[in-house]
Each structure stands twice: as structure tokens, then as C-alpha cells.
Amino acid sequence: MDCVPIRLAESRSMPAPAVLPTGSAHAKAILVGEHAAVYGHPAIALPMTPLRTVAEVRHSPGPLRLSSGGRSFPVTQLPHRFASVGVATTAALDFFNLPADDLEVAVRSGIPPQAGLGASAAAAHAIVEAVRAHARLPLDEASRFELVQSAERVAHGNPSGIDAYATRASEPFVFSGGMPAPLLLGAPVWFVVADTGVRASTDEAVAGVRRTVDADPARGSALLARIGDLTRGAVTDLEHGQLTAFGQRMTAAQQILTELGVGHAMIDQLVTAAVGAGAAGAKLTGAGRGGCVIAVATGADRAEVIQSAMTEAGAVAVWAVTVGET
Numbered sequence: 154m155d156c157v158p159i160r161l162a163e164s165r166s167m168p169a170p171a172v173l174p175t176g177s178a179h180a181k182a183i184l185v186g187e188h189a190a191v192y193g194h195p196a197i198a199l200p201m202t203p204l205r206t207v208a209e210v211r212h213s214p215g216p217l218r219l220s221s222g223g224r225s226f227p228v229t230q231l232p233h234r235f236a237s238v239g240v241a242t243t244a245a246l247d248f249f250n251l252p253a254d255d256l257e258v259a260v261r262s263g264i265p266p267q268a269g270l271g272a273s274a275a276a277a278h279a280i281v282e283a284v285r286a287h288a289r290l291p292l293d294e295a296s297r298f299e300l301v302q303s304a305e306r307v308a309h310g311n312p313s314g315i316d317a318y319a320t321r322a323s324e325p326f327v328f329s330g331g332m333p334a335p336l337l338l339g340a341p342v343w344f345v346v347a348d349t350g351v352r353a354s355t356d357e358a359v360a361g362v363r364r365t366v367d368a369d370p371a372r373g374s375a376l377l378a379r380i381g382d383l384t385r386g387a388v389t390d391l392e393h394g395q396l397t398a399f400g401q402r403m404t405a406a407q408q409i410l411t412e413l414g415v416g417h418a419m420i421d422q423l424v425t426a427a428v429g430a431g432a433a434g435a436k437l438t439g440a441g442r443g444g445c446v447i448a449v450a451t452g453a454d455r456a457e458v459i460q461s462a463m464t465e466a467g468a469v470a471v472w473a474v475t476v477g478e479t
């Protein structure tokens with residue numbers, strides 16, 4: 154998607170509001186299609202709305218500051234891990250022609266970072282919305298997407314755009330041709346998302362896959378195309394409520410992701426535990442090399458058993474997500 158934010162004409166300074174301007178966004182998981190999405194193949198995203206990041210714009214004398222986790226930094230001296238939220242802040246202020254001084258943007262994240270759950274995109278969305286509320290102006294969806302993507306380019310290098318949509322979406326969707334489309338569900342689906350506790354950077358994982366593909370383009374392209382086929386098959390499975398077939402495609406995608414170099418021993422451990430506990434399938438979700446594993450269950454009771462098995466196998470956190478409930 155090629156959208157250039159439209160700039161407002163004159164620089165504006167704002168009176169202090171009675172209620173502090175805030176924004177929020179949530180985590181996401183990818184059911185199937187990560188990494189292949191960077192190469193134009195489809196993927197399926199699942200919003201995880203209870204896991205949220207909130208941003209607030211406050212008055213603070215002096216140069217623009219960013220605070221998170223009890224620490225506060227001038228935006229010009231941010232640690233590397235806050236570089237993308239710094240870009241989200243300055244890009245959003247610039248977009249609305251607001252002065253950057255005498256402000257602090259405070260970010261509270263309930264999403265584990267570097268875990269494949271879209272923490273960077275959610276933080277960018279929360280900040281963009283908080284700045285928009287501070288500006289008291291509307292923001293069209295294309296410009297909002299592009300502002301988040303400008304931050305994601307710092308976090309990811311070459312983001313497909315799926316996280317920028319998924320961290321604001323309320324329903325699962327198919328990401329195809331760079332755009333989200335509704336995912337049809339023929340039956341309820343129970344997912345368990347488990348955190349390996351291993352932190353891994355998305356840009357390094359994406360760059361690693363790029364190196365694998367470049368080293369043997371024919372093999373690399375075939376592996377990515379195979380993930381694309383699995384994703385298209387998964388869309389049909391979900392539409393027809395065929396969870397066993399869908400789970401098998403998830404597990405097949407996991408094998409390909411491992412071949413692409415984004416596996417990890419802890420991912421394997423949690424996948425094995427989930428499948429051993431009766432999951433129809435399981436795989437890494439997000440960039441991999443650590444992060445989270447997603448498993449699919451054919452019922453609520455089974456999902457609970459899988460959740461316990463993944464915890465016993467070493468997951469540091471586990472979340473249940475049900476979609477398509479009647």
C-alpha cells in the first residue's frame with residue numbers, strides 16, 4: 154500500500170486538556186503465513202484484544218520525552234528498543250503540525266516485547282491515536298496505517314503491513330494483496346498462545362529469512378510459495394469448520410518455517426507438548442526464533458488440557474483465544 158500522509162498547513166500549539174489524550178491498541182497472533190507475507194503471499198491474523206498497550210500525552214516542560222516502564226527519556230536519546238516508538242511519536246506530531254516541546258508521551262504496554270505478538274505495531278498505534286486525540290483532529294485510516302508503518306519500518310525493516318492492521322482489528326482476517334479481508338468461520342475455533350520466554354528481534358528474523366532465500370532463490374521461493382498454499386488451504390478449512398485439516402496445515406507451516414531458519418528448541422518443545430496434549434496442530438506465531446507458539450484445539454476442554462501441557466513444557470505465559478462463538 155502506498156499512502157503518503159497529508160500534512161496540515163500551519164503549526165499549532167494546544168491548550169492543556171482536562172482529560173489526558175490517550176490511545177490504545179492490542180496484540181495479535183498470526184495463524185499461518187508469517188514471513189511469506191513479506192514476499193506478497195497471504196497470511197491470517199488473529200487479534201488478541203485483552204493484551205493491550207496504552208499511550209497518553211502529558212504536559213512536561215522541555216524537549217519532547219517518551220516514558221515507559223517507569224523510565225523517561227528525551228526522544229533524541231532513546232535506547233535502541235524504543236527507536237520505533239520514537240518514530241511513531243515524532244511522525245504523528247509532525248503529521249498534525251504540533252510542536253514537539255513541552256510534551257511527554259507515556260506508554261504502558263501489556264504485550265510482551267519481541268514475542269511475535271505485534272508489540273511494536275500496537276505501541277505505534279496507541280501513540281498515533283493519543284497524538285491524534287491531543288490534536289483533536291480526525292485521522293483517515295490510510296494515513297493512520299502509514300504512520301504506524303513508518304514506525305514498523307524501524308522495528309521490522311520491511312514490514313508486510315499485517316501487524317499494522319491486526320493490532321487494531323476486532324476480528325480475524327485474511328491479509329492478501331497488502332489488504333485485510335474478512336475471514337469466514339464455519340465453526341468456533343479454540344486457540345492457545347504460549348510464550349517460550351525467548352526474546353527475538355523481528356528485523357533479525359526477517360533478515361535471516363532473506364539470507365536463506367538469497368542463498369538458494371529457487372528453494373527459498375518454493376518454501377515461501379508452499380506457505381502461501383497452506384494459508385489458502387487454511388482459509389478454506391476454517392470456512393468449512395475443518396479444524397483437523399487446518400491444524401495439519403499449521404504443523405506443516407511450522408516445518409517450513411524451521412527450514413527457513415526461524416525455529417528454536419523452545420518452539421519445538423511447546424509444539425510437541427501441544428500436539429501431545431491433543432492439539433490439531435501447532436506452530437510458531439510471528440517472527441519466530443523464540444517468541445510465541447500458537448496451537449489449535451477442537452474444543453474448550455481440549456484447549457485447557459493443551460494450556461496446562463504447554464505450561465508444564467516451560468511456557469512463561471499462556472493465553473486462550475476463542476473465535477466464531479455462537
Ligand code: PMV
Nearest residue numbers: 187188269271312313439440
Ligand atoms: O513477530 P512480529 O509480531 O513482529 O510479526 C512479524 C510477522 C512477519 O511476517 C515475520 C513480518 C511481517 O512484516 O509480516
